[in-house]
Amino acid sequence: MRAAVRAGLLDEDAPLAAFIDLRGIEETAAALREAWPKHLDVRHAFAAKANCLVPVLRTLRGHGFGCEVASAGELAQALAAGFTPRELVFDSPAKSRAEIEAALAAGIALNADNFQELERIDAFMARAEAGTHSDIGVRINPQTGLGGIEAMSTSGEHSKFGVPLRDAGSRARIVDAYARRPWLRWIHVHAGSQGMASKVIGASVAAVAGLALEINQACDERRVVGIDIGGGLTVDFEGERAPGFAGHAQAILAAAPQLARGEFRIVTEFGRSVMAKNGFMASRVEYTKVAGGRNVAITHLGAHVATRTAFAPESWPLRVLAYDAHGMPSRERVTTQDIAGPCCFAGDLVARAYPLPRLRQGDIAVIPDTGAYYFSTPFRYNSLPMPAVYGFEVVSGEVRFTLLRRAESIADVVAETLGQVTAQGRSEAA
Structure with a gap:
């Protein structure tokens, strides 16, 4: 000052x-990397909505981050910051047909929010002679419960995000969707952010990891190769305690041992805990x-x-x-x-x-x-x-x-x- x-x-x-503390960003990036066991295939995609300033995104890329975007504007900012399509994940719940087709044509990873969005991807795949190099998944709402701030909780019974896992007939429909689409190789879950306990996030990841194993068994092959587990680590705004990436990672891996054994590639989407x-x-x-x-x-x-x-x-x-x-x-x-x-x-x-x-x-x-x-x-x-x-x-x-x-x-x-x-x-x- x-x-x-x-x-x-x-x-x-x-x-x-x-x-903005530039050295602090470097130290936070190192803490996040060190929190996850070296034998696991983990990519950290910064959630651009947390701080979408292009110079900040460029700095984060320089420290090894990919970038998760939730709108066409955030996507454009990430590209301006130098992220390549293979370093991006597109997660908007309201992607237009044009946004979907542009992302798939560029090879940007994409998580479909619902079955109607999958139908739009079907239409693109039917027309695209070369298909796409994008990693495509479906966002699942595990319906495992709310955190301390309802507006930040995305795994409640009535969440607007993703395909509800526990609704009648939904689980079988999800498995069938993967069985009929060989290009569906990823699965996505994000239980919520501020106010979410690591225990609830771990339960959400475990629920989706179990679903991924069920899909692979139904397809008689390793159809789902990776799980995008979102972010969600709570920040202490009333004290100076740094985000506990190590404890958060341990809670998730303990709840979902399939991830700890390296059965799936992992993508994270931390935002607030990286920059706040x-x-x-x-x-x-x-x-x-x-x-x-x-x-x-x-x-x-x-x-x-x-x-x-x-x-x-x-x-x-x-x-x-x-x-x-x-x-x-x-x-x-x-x-x-x-x-x-x-x-x-x-x-x-x-x-x-x-x-x-x-x-x-x-x-x-x-x-x-x-x-x-x-x-x-x-x-x-x-x-x-x-x-x-x-x-x-x-x-x-x-x-x-x-x-x-x-x-x-x-x-x-x-x-x-x-x-x-x-x-x-x-x-x-x-």
Whole structure:
């Protein structure tokens, strides 16, 4: 923070900025690789929705990640970051016919969400003389239960994702679908993300691994060769504990011994657990006041860059750190404060009644653990511009910053609503 202030990255003209720990990404990537036994064939595909900034995706690729995409936009960003088709997995639940055909023609791995999508793939395969080099699977909803945040749980009885495994007649229909399609060689499961216990995720993977063995037996061959097990490792937003990749992997392999024995190739799709701890946002305190006896700090940290926390604070609590105007940890007396944002609605708070060294006008409020799903995917409320994003690393005791996304100007905001944003304006940081 001190280096950022000295470099002029946080001042009255730029009161909000985001930062990404480039060395932290490298260390996280190494921890994820080391969590899985060396004898297993495991590919880690970063979930692009967690942080879709092209320079970030490019950095992750440099550390050995593939990329999982859930829309045509994320696919285009991943390709711009340098990922090859063989390094990509396409998982959208609402793929158009054109998106399916483009992915299969390029050789991008694809997981079909439902039987109607399989029929679209059938049509492509019937027309394509050379077929496809894509790894194709079906997403299964094992219906093993919900986690602590229902909106993040995708293995409930009524989930919108995948083919339900336990509905009447569904299991037999899945097995038949694989028996009739020799090109179906993969199977996919993703039980959910934040709030999901490793035990529930392990049970979901075990259920699909058992299904894969049943399919292979019915086909009298090793039809399913790989299982895409998704992501789902919960992040500790209220403390500094790093994601426990090793324990998560152990829980999955204990629940699904077929994977531990190397009977299937494995793809993972971690996102939040890779990037959350490697990013933070910082804002100058614009004003302070007292309301109802409680201190309130008005900052530029609001729903536009912390959407989930503002609208669902119980599910998405964030820590707040206090720094003085020079970027040094505040030495003020701790008091209870609301940390409010700039958006024009009463619920625009990133922390309520939060114990923190008293913030004063011109001080800096920091919210850690926001490298995923926060500043990288802003909410277009009140037409507030997107902040600059800087990568940083410490070299020989000196903090060095790299611009990853330029700050959006008011002119950019107006141009977008006029439909006049240029390709150059959107790709400048890349």
